[in-house]
Amino acid sequence: MFQKGFLPPSLRSRLTAPLLWCFLASGLAHTGLWYGLRWLDPLPEPPVPLPAPIEVTFVEPAPAVPIRNNPPPPPPLGNPLPPPPPVGNVPPVANLPPLPPPPEFAKPVPTPPPPRPKPRTEVTPTPPAAPPPLPLPPPVDTPTLPQEAFDPTNTSTADGLGNLSRWIASLQPELTRSPKLLRLTRTLPPRGCPWTQAGPAVLGVVVNPQGQIEGTPELLRSAGYATLNQQARQAVMTHDFTEEAAETLQAVMVEVTWENTCPSGA
Numbered sequence: 071m072f073q074k075g076f077l078p079p080s081l082r083s084r085l086t087a088p089l090l091w092c093f094l095a096s097g098l099a100h101t102g103l104w105y106g107l108r109w110l111d112p113l114p115e116p117p118v119p120l121p122a123p124i125e126v127t128f129v130e131p132a133p134a135v136p137i138r139n140n141p142p143p144p145p146p147l148g149n150p151l152p153p154p155p156p157v158g159n160v161p162p163v164a165n166l167p168p169l170p171p172p173p174e175f176a177k178p179v180p181t182p183p184p185p186r187p188k189p190r191t192e193v194t195p196t197p198p199a200a201p202p203p204l205p206l207p208p209p210v211d212t213p214t215l216p217q218e219a220f221d222p223t224n225t226s227t228a229d230g231l232g233n234l235s236r237w238i239a240s241l242q243p244e245l246t247r248s249p250k251l252l253r254l255t256r257t258l259p260p261r262g263c264p265w266t267q268a269g270p271a272v273l274g275v276v277v278n279p280q281g282q283i284e285g286t287p288e289l290l291r292s293a294g295y296a297t298l299n300q301q302a303r304q305a306v307m308t309h310d311f312t313e314e315a316a317e318t319l320q321a322v323m324v325e326v327t328w329e330n331t332c333p334s335g336a
Contacts, residue, residue, distance in 0.1 A: 250323070251323050256328060257328070258298075258330055268293050268298055271289070275324060280315065301326075
């Protein structure tokens with residue numbers, strides 16, 4: 071296989087040794103086995119890290135601010151600057167028109183600061199004084215009035231008959247019928263017991279065919295007290311004389327008597 075004289079004898083003996091060829095055959099077998107397994111089950115690729123997510127924030131645009139034209143700057147105060155020197159062929163200054171005087175501007179008056187508000191001092195309100203107690207009304211009792219004096223004028227039966235005769239004579243010749251008698255009963259006014267000598271009151275009235283009183287009632291007999299005579303006259307004026315009405319004028323004597331007459335010894 072190898073030519074003699076090409077390799078040294080020591081190396082030649084090693085190449086022809088069977089152990090060397092077994093070692094080379096096992097290396098080739100292992101190498102082929104490793105490539106076959108690598109082809110069947112390739113190694114996994116390392117994971118590639120994903121980039122971080124991009125956060126998007128929507129910002130509302132600011133409202134448009136209207137552009138205002140800046141006012142021209144005010145003219146400078148004080149003395150104006152001297153004009154620049156003439157350039158070129160300019161006529162002498164004596165022939166130029168005079169410059170107008172500078173306008174006078176009023177100096178701004180400083181505005182005084184507003185006065186500071188005074189600190190409020192809290193005043194504790196004083197409670198209102200209690201109103202004085204109202205006086206109690208007097209007890210509701212029948213007032214004790216002075217006793218009315220008795221007037222004996224025209225209180226007797228004879229005085230009543232004489233007044234009746236004169237009243238009928240004054241009504242003739244209009245009356246064609248004799249007078250009628252009407253009796254009414256009324257309660258004494260509630261005023262203690264001053265009517266110890268009260269008697270009946272008799273009044274004469276003239277009634278027309280419609281049942282109405284003609285003229286004013288005539289007092290023929292007094293009860294002895296002006297208050298009772300007034301009460302009797304009011305009772306006669308409010309009475310309905312429809313039943314006593316006749317075809318012509320009718321004279322009616324109304325006798326008013328009193329209930330609950332006080333005893334004579336009261």
